[in-house]
Amino acid sequence: MNELKIFCPATIANLNCGFDVMGLCLEGIGDEMIIRKVAEKGIKITKITGADLPLETEKNVAGVAGLALLNATQSDFGFEIEIHKKIKAGSGIGSSSASAAGAVFGINELLGKPFTKQELIHFAMKGEVIASGSEHADNVAPCILGGFTLVRGYNPLDLIKIESPSELYAVVLHPHIEVKTSDSRAVLSPTVSLKSAITQWGNLGGLIAGLYTKDYELIGRSLNDVIVEPARKHLIPNFDLVKNAALENGALGSGISGAGPSIFALCKGQAIAEKVAYAMSNAYLDTGIAFDMHISKVNDQGTKIITN
Numbered sequence: 453m454n455e456l457k458i459f460c461p462a463t464i465a466n467l468n469c470g471f472d473v474m475g476l477c478l479e480g481i482g483d484e485m486i487i488r489k490v491a492e493k494g495i496k497i498t499k500i501t502g503a504d505l506p507l508e509t510e511k512n513v514a515g516v517a518g519l520a521l522l523n524a525t526q527s528d529f530g531f532e533i534e535i536h537k538k539i540k541a542g543s544g545i546g547s548s549s550a551s552a553a554g555a556v557f558g559i560n561e562l563l564g565k566p567f568t569k570q571e572l573i574h575f576a577m578k579g580e581v582i583a584s585g586s587e588h589a590d591n592v593a594p595c596i597l598g599g600f601t602l603v604r605g606y607n608p609l610d611l612i613k614i615e616s617p618s619e620l621y622a623v624v625l626h627p628h629i630e631v632k633t634s635d636s637r638a639v640l641s642p643t644v645s646l647k648s649a650i651t652q653w654g655n656l657g658g659l660i661a662g663l664y665t666k667d668y669e670l671i672g673r674s675l676n677d678v679i680v681e682p683a684r685k686h687l688i689p690n691f692d693l694v695k696n697a698a699l700e701n702g703a704l705g706s707g708i709s710g711a712g713p714s715i716f717a718l719c720k721g722q723a724i725a726e727k728v729a730y731a732m733s734n735a736y737l738d739t740g741i742a743f744d745m746h747i748s749k750v751n752d753q754g755t756k757i758i759t760n
């Protein structure tokens with residue numbers, strides 16, 4: 453086997469109370485990549501469609517992540533990478549992570565799987581640095597592992613995959629404006645008050661407990677963010693209107709997806725998700741900004757090989 457086609461799903465990071473530690477994997481929205489084993493050593497990005505991204509290996513998240521993996525092996529081969537972007541850069545649903553995840557996943561497969569999926573996340577995070585200036589795993593972990601993931605710790609990396617309650621649906625409103633993760637991180641204060649921290653870790657514990665016990669009400673009560681959302685929401689037109697529309701129409705919770713500008717809601721059941729998506733769309737219309745809506749179950753598989 454010398455060539456693989458990979459599906460690299462979009463993800464929602466943070467989930468309000470879990471800044472830089474929580475994420476979930478989406479179905480149906482994602483990039484495709486072709487990874488090819490070649491005689492020439494190193495990583496070469498041969499083609500990018502759907503986005504204006506650098507072809508230079510060291511400037512491309514897939515290239516950097518792939519090189520990090522390759523440098524940890526004694527491989528006598530190299531790899532070519534084609535990236536077919538469907539997830540727009542700066543959308544808040546893990547565009548850069550999908551590229552990083554796809555590269556390390558595909559190369560690992562073609563090398564005969566020397567690394568576990570958990571180990572691949574370490575390499576994929578090296579690619580994230582190019583996009584955001586920081587090594588965080590809350591998009592790459594769910595992208596590779598699927599489901600909900602918690603980064604229990606970064607040093608050393610300690611990841612936990614959490615099963616998703618079956619009736620949970622994610623709704624994502626993706627405005628066609630770009631918010632760079634580095635800019636969205638620059639508005640954050642490096643310190644938080646003890647009061648806010650107590651609220652936030654109570655909610656994060658509640659979210660984890662709610663996911664394990666399939667307690668949808670508890671999940672909803674826990675989807676609150678008193679630290680990051682107040683600092684970032686001004687970057688997203690109509691954020692409060694869209695969030696309130698989601699909550700008033702039955703969403704369990706709603707907030708900024710990753711670093712924005714996408715806005716997400718979690719809902720119990722498809723019927724509520726569709727109603728919430730409609731309400732969120734209506735609340736965004738008067739911005740005059742084009743947007744996409746996605747309704748998705750939680751994708752338990754993560755990055756995968758596809759055949760066509």
Ligand code: HSE
Nearest residue numbers: 465472590633710711
């Ligand atoms: N946790 C990250 C952030 C996700 O919110 O900045 C975006 O890549």
